Amino acid sequence: MQGLMLKLLNVDAAGERALRVVAYFDQLAANNPDLDSVVRATALIADCIAGVELRDRGLVVRFSPEGVEPAGTSAQSERAALLVEGEDRGSAWLERSGDERELDEFIVERFALTVVAVLARERRVSEVDLPAGFSDPALAQLLVNDRVAEAERSRAARLLGLPGSGMIQLVALETGPDDRLGDLSAQLHERWNRAFYVAELSRHLALLIVVGSEPLTWDVRLSGRAASGPVVDILDAPRSWSIARETLRFAGAGAVWPRTLSSDDVGVLRLLGQIDRAAALAHPDVERVALLAAAPNGDEAVTILDHYLHSESLRSAARAANFHHSSVQSRITRIGTKLGIDLKSAAGRERAALALLLWRLCQNP
Structure with a gap:
């Protein structure tokens, strides 16, 4: 294959050189190459870095003419899409510094077709x-x-x-x-x-x-x-x-x-999950939430507290919990007393919300 490449470089007629490119990739495809082999062979014949990206696999393969993976990001000068049964799976490209060479576009086209043949031969995971x-x-x-x-x-x-x-x-x-x-x-x-x-x-x-x-x-x-x-x-x-x-x-x-x-939805709150479970359960605020949950109608009390702490108003909390707002108001007063927290203040609500979340995380070790 390398001998064929050397012959290619010594042919003057553009048409003949293009035919040699076709023969080069045909011979490559006949040997049932894998993806890495195709990229290496393309980098060799093009005398520049060649690369392939398969978006559905999150895979990028790049090789230099020396057959090694180059450092740095790609600077693509010529690109072709990889269409497998009408589906755009990614792209193939050359990375050439300076002016493009005469056959770069044609090489990329044959490169892409050979990659598509490799992909079609594989049984896709999906x-x-x-x-x-x-x-x-x-x-x-x-x-x-x-x-x-x-x-x-x-x-x-x-x-x-x-x-x-x-x-x-x-x-x-x-x-x-x-x-x-x-x-x-x-x-x-x-x-x-x-x-x-x-x-x-x-x-x-x-x-x-x-x-x-x-x-x-x-x-x-x-x-x-x-x-x-x-x-x-x-x-x-x-x-x-x-x-x-x-x-x-x-x-x-x-x-x-x-x-x-x-x-990403949890963000910095994920740090709460790193608190020792025994230490969290032993904290008085979390202990009181656990006692509230264990008492008669405890599930209902915890649900009302949860909606109250995370709703814009008492009425919206009552709607979310499916209770009348006056009933929720009286229950929240009693819940605040049991927790020893002023649920009318912003600081108290934040403290109760944190204690409730820590208690829930301890239920999901």
């Missing part, structure tokens, strides 16, 4: 039958274990079927009592139209590995709860999983927290 999308829990736990070496995590990623490099997002999914994980996976697959893997870690907890650089949007109703960590590099999976687990504690935690959350 097209795998759903049952086959379930992954070995042991491998998934190895991938998210921050105490194992990167080499072991990399091996686990390959065995799970993840691309060699790219971006992923970890999701902690807690199923409801009547949920079937297969049905939930089908629902999420239809909603997101994204490639993801599922590993059932326990009876009610599953780990989802979502492939791609675009953060998930939670527009799905679940009877259980779910939380997503940040988008990270594959080898940084433990961080995304740890944050997803911390975020899950907030999901459905009272009136203001939805049952599906992104870690």
